Amino acid sequence: MNKKVIVLGAGLAGSTISYLLARDGYDCTVIDKNDHIGGGIWTFFHGDHPYTEGPRPYYGWSSSIFKWLNSFVPMRPIELECYSYVKQENDFFSFPIHEDDISRLSCSSQVLKELKERDLNNKVNNLEEYWIAQVGPTLYNYFVDKYSRKMWMVESNTEFEQYEWSLKTNPIKTGKKSINIDYCAYPKAKNGYNDYFTKALKDTNLILNQKIESSDLEEKKVFFKNGESISGDIIVSTISLDELMNNNYGKLAYTSRQFIPFVLPIKQAFPGNMIFAYYTQDEPCTRIVEYKKFTKHHSDNTLLVMEIPIVNDNNKLYPYVSSKFINQAQRYKNDLPNNVYSIGRLGSYQYSSIETTLCQAFDLYKKITGKSESGLEKELYNPNTGAKL
């Protein structure tokens, strides 16, 4: 008889591993608490405007992974420029910080002095010290300090002992302003990535609107809210480790977002290739995104989505990059019994991108079956570098 696999979560990680295993004859059942598949990259519509909860352009370095995705949902390359609004200067500046913008700052001589004096090899202990060492106190104050505290809902950036993930490229970018990544693209279809999920889950039993409340992992069994359960030979979880493992070591911390879509009666709101506008000071939002810039939706109006940080246990989005919670997540991972696996952004408790989430699914496929997905056997990647997002 074919092995029965229970997959928890119908997002990118769960749908991909289920597709790979079902194709090899495993009997896969995918369960999700939502009323839709696709998790965080499912496309919704506001009026006729497509959007996702948080912008999800594909960024990546691997040609084979890009080709894999492109074979399910044809992708269109995009130019992606991000800007930060700095209230003190009443202007927008490229982010990552660009050398061309320094001369536009009213305090440019101070910034240049600080850049000259910085010691990039200084030993640092946390995100605040790291950024100050990289760009000096003024640029840290303008672009990072309040933004980061707002984003993570913390008092101080010294709480984060891990920091490399926060610097997306060189501290001060040179050359072209758009994000410099080998593959930067978005699906051509109006419904974004949605067809990836309908195709990936076509041979899978699907159970929606069922939240996993607890588990007996030795028995490979999970329980729903109504007390009913389902079991298999293998469990692949992509839900938060604490929820999967009955909160044995306490809750893991996440921040979430309130997404506020609104339509403006103009064809385009942001100039040029600007897609993201970050707000770096005491504004309540972290960013506003103009979706048609990458969805290429044709309309005389434009949809923007404002993101406001909140805590929401029903929509965990950003795992904390602090040792306390990373170690706690590791304790959960160490306790996973044989034939129970945990992958994906929530399941690995890592800040993974679309590319690195796909990597995790290919990796697990190899672990379970001993086989590599064709073309991906030589991929060099490290799921821990999801921070590149």
Ligand SMILES: Cc1cc2nc3c(=O)[nH]c(=O)nc-3n(C[C@H](O)[C@H](O)[C@H](O)COP(=O)(O)OP(=O)(O)OC[C@H]3O[C@@H](n4cnc5c(N)ncnc54)[C@H](O)[C@@H]3O)c2cc1C
């Ligand atoms: C706001 C935001 C913006 C991002 N932007 C980008 C980007 O621009 N580019 C990029 O490459 N990456 C981006 N990412 C990261 C990327 O989208 C994710 O890494 C990837 O989609 C994660 O897929 P996943 O399957 O691991 O998680 P998810 O998509 O979160 O799927 C998990 C699924 O599990 C379900 N679930 C959770 N708990 C339970 C439970 N108890 N019972 C049943 N079901 C449950 C959820 O409903 C969900 O469907 C972004 C992430 C966020 C949060």
